Amino acid sequence: MFEGLAAGLLWGLNTVILGVALAMTPFISTEQAIFLAPFVSTFIHDFCSTLWMLIYMGIKKQYSNIIKALKSKGGRFVVLAALLGGPIGMTGYVLSIKYIGAAYTAIISAMFPAVGAFLSYVFLKEKMKLYQLIGLIVSITGVVLLGYTPENGGVSNAFIGLLFALLCVFGWAAEAVIISYGLKGSDISDEQALQIRQLTSALFYGIIILPIIRGWGFTINIISTKTTLIILAAALFGTASYVFYYKAIHKIGAAKATALNITYCTWAIVFGYLLLNETVSVKDIICAIFIISGSILAASDIREFFQKKSLSY
Numbered sequence: 001m002f003e004g005l006a007a008g009l010l011w012g013l014n015t016v017i018l019g020v021a022l023a024m025t026p027f028i029s030t031e032q033a034i035f036l037a038p039f040v041s042t043f044i045h046d047f048c049s050t051l052w053m054l055i056y057m058g059i060k061k062q063y064s065n066i067i068k069a070l071k072s073k074g075g076r077f078v079v080l081a082a083l084l085g086g087p088i089g090m091t092g093y094v095l096s097i098k099y100i101g102a103a104y105t106a107i108i109s110a111m112f113p114a115v116g117a118f119l120s121y122v123f124l125k126e127k128m129k130l131y132q133l134i135g136l137i138v139s140i141t142g143v144v145l146l147g148y149t150p151e152n153g154g155v156s157n158a159f160i161g162l163l164f165a166l167l168c169v170f171g172w173a174a175e176a177v178i179i180s181y182g183l184k185g186s187d188i189s190d191e192q193a194l195q196i197r198q199l200t201s202a203l204f205y206g207i208i209i210l211p212i213i214r215g216w217g218f219t220i221n222i223i224s225t226k227t228t229l230i231i232l233a234a235a236l237f238g239t240a241s242y243v244f245y246y247k248a249i250h251k252i253g254a255a256k257a258t259a260l261n262i263t264y265c266t267w268a269i270v271f272g273y274l275l276l277n278e279t280v281s282v283k284d285i286i287c288a289i290f291i292i293s294g295s296i297l298a299a300s301d302i303r304e305f306f307q308k309k310s311l312s313y
Contacts, residue, residue, distance in 0.1 A: 001299050004248035004260025008295075010241035012267025016275060017234035018045065024227045036215045038094040040222060041231060043205035043215075046086065048228075048235035049242070050198040056239075057195055069192040077182030078196045081175045086201030087209060089171025092164045099161030108165035109172070110143035113262055113298075116173035117255035124180060126253045128298070135297025136259050142290025143265050145283070176254035183250050190246040197246075198239070252299060259298035266291045 018041065021027070027037040057063060069075045096105040113136060120126035128136070183193060210216050222228060241264075248257035266288040272278035 001248075001252065001256075001260065001296070003244040003251065004257050004299055005263060005296075007241045007245035007248060007257075008261050008263035009267045010237045010244065011261070011264035012269075013271050014234050014238035014241055015264060015268045016271040017230060017237065020276070021227050021230040021234065024225075024230070026222050026225050026227050033218065036213065036218050038097070039091075039205070039209060039213055040215050040219045042086075042090055042094075043202065043210060043219065044222065044228060044231050045235050045238060046198050046202040046205065048232045049239045050195070050202050052236055052239040053191070053195045053198055057191060060191070062189075062192065065189075066192055066195050069188045070196055072186065072188065074182040074186030074188040074193075075196055077178050078188065078193045079200050081178035081182065082197040082200035083204060084171045084178065085175025086197070087204045089168050089175065091209065092167030092169075092171060096161050096164035096168060099157045099164065101161075104161070105165050105168075107144045107147045108162070109168050110140055110147065110262065110265075112169045112172040113255070113258035114140060115169050116176050116258040119173055119177045120180070120253060120255040123177060124254065126180075126255050128255055132256070132298045132300070135294045135300075136255075137294070139259060139262060139291050139294030139298060142287040142294060143262055145290070146265055146269075146287035173258070176249055176258050179246060180249045180254040180257075183246075190250055191243065194239075194242050194246050197242070256299040259295050263291055263295050 022037055022041055027033055027041065057066060070079075093105060093109060096108070117126075117128055117133075117136060121128070179193060179197075182188065183190070210219060245257060245261055248260060269278075269280060269284050269288060273280050
């Protein structure tokens with residue numbers, strides 16, 4: 001459980017710092033910059049994360065094991081998970097925001113732990129007790145209420161936006177399930193899987209997505225600015241978050257790990273207040289309590305807790 005909560009906390013910090021970078025001049029100077037910003041920032045973020053992981057794996061002297069892991073069956077599952085969670089999931093998220101706005105996208109995308117729990121039940125036979133499912137529902141409800149801010153006017157191309165949002169939900173949920181499957185009965189470590197994941201995502205963005213949207217020229221211009229240093233800092237915390245997230249998936253399964261991971265919404269509020277002096281409303285506090293308490297309940301084993309208590313007496 002600790003790893004899952006740590007993953008959410010660090011991703012919340014990553015989100016706040018990345019938000020600072022996206023608000024800087026290079027990303028908001030023109031309409032083209034605003035359009036390219038999510039794609040380019042994600043590429044730079046995942047590329048920087050790949051570099052951080054290379055340094056980390058170098059310290060642990062794991063380079064040769066990464067190549068060995070990449071050639072294995074489990075490694076191929078990690079690559080598939082990376083494509084679903086990174087380029088496919090994130091691209092769906094970005095395009096959904098474009099068509100239906102950030103508020104509705106946030107609400108729909110918050111459903112990915114529920115879809116992950118269902119996929120885990122179907123394919124991995126992971127079962128969740130009734131109280132754990134209630135905890136998951138409470139947590140998701142908190143995320144939905146937190147993200148809901150009614151927008152003025154109608155939403156154009158709502159059906160297309162909904163499809164992209166659902167693509168995002170499926171991509172993120174499937175990533176966790178496939179990673180969990182790939183790590184079971186495999187010699188691949190959590191760190192090796194993450195190195196493969198970030199490298200796969202960065203390469204796909206760099207080789208496929210950026211050329212399609214003609215974003216390489218803009219990317220090169222961004223790299224030469226101090227904005228990249230901010231993204232590099234965000235990627236450090238994002239990488240640490242993923243390390244804990246993959247450990248949580250390995251230890252407690254995809255369903256419980258994703259439930260804990262969405263606490264990043266709460267931690268983003270906390271860090272926004274501490275680092276950027278952002279206003280925190282009563283609604284934010286109530287939703288944060290829903291998210292944290294629901295996520296902990298979803299990942300807890302009450303029976304095991306009371307068994308340990310009885311043994312201690």
